[in-house]
Amino acid sequence: MSSEHAVPAARAVENLAAKLRRRQIVGSREAALETVLVLRQVVAKARFSNIDQLVSLLREVGKRLAEAQPKEHTVGNVVRKVLHNIREEYNTAAKGAAAAPTRNVFSISKFVLQGQPRKQVIAPKSEATISLRENDPDEPDSFAKALKPVLMEAIQDVLDELETVYDNVSKTAKDHIHSDEIILTIGHSKTVEAFLKSAGHYRNYTVIVAETGPSYSGHEMATSLSNAGISTFLVPDSSIYAIMSRVNKVIIGAHAILANGGMFAITGSLLAATAARAHSTPVVVCTGQFKLTPAWNLYHDYGALDFADPSSVLGYEEGLLVDKVDVINPYYDYVGPELVDVFITNDGDHPPSSIYRLVKESYDDEDQHL
């Protein structure tokens, strides 16, 4: 059915797909943002006369985008989230406001947050004022017309969540970092950076940043932190284990959080997490909930780690070596759930063991495979 309309905003979709494929968009948040923007275009231009048409259309777009770059899990996540929100909006609109709130009673995040005010999931603005007529043969567009404003708001919610993710994650920073603590971090995660900086306003503490070869993004992190007035040390990756005994907490970012509570994070994270485990140092992961991915890495799928080009390890100009040496340069590490103590998200703190629950709440089951 959707094919008959083709895909609205096909150009935008293809563009994004190509950019994802060509790695012109990197980073989970950026990819997620771009995806939401494209989805919004698609919905804005879409013509549909019932909810199934819209959903299948979005799923198709989502599938294309997710397949374009399977390593950027957030693309799929955002599509699922949008689908979830749209369904919710539709349900609210169709069946009245009664049905929806009951779902949230058992929300584990709510449970853990213990009364922390959660963003109103069911917007009161979409109270059953809309009269929905699906598959109206006389006016096929009426359904779309009626629903679109609500849908736009649903998408806007996702967008807002993405845009405020750093603020929300770092809101609780001062509760996690105490004065005179020594924190170890690795890589240059924007979330962690915001988190540490926010804590820096209230606490006096020290950060040790590992260089994080071969990208050496630790250098940027260290510069940024010390510019913010936080006492910062930059250490080589090899000394992570040696200094671990003095570290109070390991705070790292994530690329994607899997349903079992494990995660993909920048190379070196596994090293840091394992060293922390050996010293029983708590490992704290700062992340937005858009990184929650309904997937597992049960079989430690080799390709899932995303292998980059060897040039940062071995210069291409080393002609003789290039011919004789196979260089493997994984971009991510898989850090198992047993190595992580807590995930600090923009929506509360969660132990790895409850991630599956969050995943189930955030997305609809039927969207697990787009």
Place this chain on the structure above:
Amino acid sequence: MPPKSSAGKEKDLATEEEVLQAVILADSFNKRFRPLTVGKPRCLLPICNATLLDWTFESLALAGVQEIFVICRSYADLVKKAIRESKWSRPSSGLKIVPIITAKETFSPGDAMRDIYTHGIITSDFVLVTGDLVSNIRIDEVVRVHKERRRTNKDAIMTIVVKESGLQHRTRSRGESGVFVLDPDTSECLHYESVIGYPPKTHAEIPREIFAEHPEVEIRNDLIDCCIDICSVEVPSLFQDNFDYADIRRDFVYGVLTSDLLMKNVHCYIAKEGYAARVADTRSYDAISKDILSRWTYPLVPDNNHPGGHAYDHLRGNKYMAKDNTIIMSRTARVGPNTLIGAHTTIADGASISGSVIGQRCKIGPGAVLKGAYIFDDTEIGAGALVENSIVGSGVRIGEGSTVRTGCLIADGVVLGKNARLARFDRVSRRRYLVDGESTDGEEDEEEWEVVEAHQDSVTSVLGEGSNAVVWPQSHSEDEDEEVDEVESYNNQRLMRIGDTASDIDLSDAGSVTEDESDSEDEDDASSIMNGLSRTSSMTSVSLPDPDVSTIHNLQASAADSEFRSEVKQSLDRAFAEGHSVDNASVELKTLRMASNVPLRRVREAVVEAIVERVPIVEGDAAKQRTEIGRMVARWGPLIDRIGGVDPVETVEVLACHCAQSSRLPLFGQILAALYQADIVEEDDIRAWHAQASSQAEGQKPGPYMDGLEKCWSVGKMMIEQFDEQESDDESGEGEDEEEEEEEEEEEEKGSAAQVPATKAESSEEEESEEESEEGSEGGSNEGSEESSEESESEESEVTKAAVSEKTLASADVPATKVEQTETKTTATVSTPAGAAEPAEPVSTTHAAVVAAVDSTSTATIKQVEVADPARKQVAAAVIEETQRTVVVASADEAAKPAPSGLSTTPLPAQAIAKVATGSTQPSRKTNNEEDEEDESEESEEESGESEEASGSGSEGSSSEEGSGEDSTGRDVGGEDSSEEESE
């Protein structure tokens, strides 16, 4: 943000920004992939299961190109069809692809560019690439830089994208590369010189002005030229104006840079990040496949952004398997690392695959072994077959137990029977009538097939029963027209073949190729090489072992020379046949010499050779023979001195060298006598030649050549004895002379005639006697004789040189220290085991030379030696030779090693350097000292200056004994000298 605004923004962007255009030259204009390219164009060959064209499109799309023109010639229909059916022509791809079919008469990239001009499709700066590009470089970034530069400098017409690599890199073409001279500040390309692998090119010549205008230059021979050019609109029109530009690099870039009229600049963009390479030959096909599989092209890798749209799983060890689970692989089959296997492929029990690319729907039989094999779609490999380092086309069936050894190319649809055995580097295709599809370039193909079919009798490979294959000959027959591009010459092509290693070219064939060359090449070539050798070997042997020297000289007999030789030969042929006047012939020769920029000695060799070879042979009658020679020398002899410089000593030497190798050895004495008679050679010159160590075949390898030289020398000796005799006889009367004559006639019959000097002595008796008395007892060796400058030109210019070199030294002193900091990149970036130990001195030495060149304000030629075996560092040494007005930078390290063969890969560069550095001190000091003794140095310098002017159009001026030696052959000798001069 409402959605509309973002859409509006996009539109704005689209209209504001100019559409970035790209032109793809989809035709290769060569036949390196034959016979794989029988029936389809090269750009449709798959690499890692996607056609080259797809890779190119992807590379361009990655760079944000929006409009692409594909220039196709051969199999244009196939290309068009491929484009139409590819994902690129879908509207959503964001690419607008326009195939343009050029005329069949388009034989070079230059023609294609002219075609682009006539089509008038180019509206702004555009990207020019070839249809076989694999790149992930952000070309749009380069375009931005280019456009920015254009804003301030309208003459910056082109930006060449190059990629840094080591000298010895699998992806760097050994057969075809280039030396770039860059200004490191502006990244302007100041000079470009193409380099071919065989015959090894050892020199790059750089105009001296470059050093005058740019305080710092980089000479780089470590760049992969990936043929991505950002061209401005003028470029096609420049091609239109210069109808003879064929190759974009060798003709266009070189032409633009060397032209005094165009005043255009070319810039280089050295890509530090990203990957770019061209599948220019089967060797680079192999290398780039490996690069893709080992993810150098990331994010353009099979599991991520496969241009063919396939999806692959990336497994441990860089193994890629089609994602759709359609591969049927036996449990016992082994798949090694760096392998790509396409969808629907079946791999049977016990098969072993490593380092290979296997297409879709292939069948690999039980126990088959594939190592480094590139197998296109739908191919069947029989049980137990072995395929190594070869490319196998699509739809091929290789029978059970067959063996396909290294370097084979098997074209589409070939069937090899059971137990077929292909020799290494065999190229196999179907028989002619089986190859369907109209051949596009009719006649050419026709000829090609005839050659192939004629070859079938001599095939040694076993094709197996039921085979439909023909084996292609290894090389084009020699009699093919002489204009075969050097790049395409067989030996050079070997450097571009898959699986062909350098050691192979030296070791595998019967007799090494280096020897081959001197044996098989026609006598002319060999002789000129040897001529070059004869002088210098003795001189360089001071510091260097002999065999090395000889190889260097083989090296130097490079491309330009051979071209020049054939030209001169033709010119002289015409002159002789049509009876031109000596004046006209000399003008022609001078022009030729200018055009090819070869040393004077080469011209002399050619002229002497022409005369010698044209003397009609009169059997049995010595007197008649003598008159024939006399006539010949009288008619054409003067030409020898009219070629731009007079150097009788060299004339004799060249004559001896030529005769020594020619069947006309017996004529040497007579011709020498005739020359003497005609006043072209004086007695002193003969003595001087005779005294030279090289004339006595010193330092030569024993062989016919040495014997010849020795014979010549002994003839000369006899003549000199006669001179001596005459001298003493002069007083006693002329009667004895006649007696002598009689005696000599007998000798002459033995093949050594020297009576003419005697007769001449009669005529110019008085003069002679004077001179003789002066020279006195010096006899055979007049080295260091204190002759007056009017008499001996050679002496004179030696003196000149001494004075000059001292002067240059003084002037070079100060600037030399200034440039010490700068590095010549070629030296600096070559990676070698001993690299770290490399002392800084050689580098600064080079620069000293360079600065000296700038000081002495006349045109300079810098010879930059490429190290054929790049595992070693180069050390440059230099000569400033004012009389020659040349600066010669030669590689001392090169000189110390048998580089062309590349045989020994474990030299001790540091030692070699030290050796050269110390070794070279001595000779030059010696000469300096000698020359110091000559007090008249300044005076004679002036004189030589005058004589230089007097010698007219020859830019070489008066070619002294030493000078010409350096000029023609002894680059390295000179090089060492000067390096010393500098370092002092």
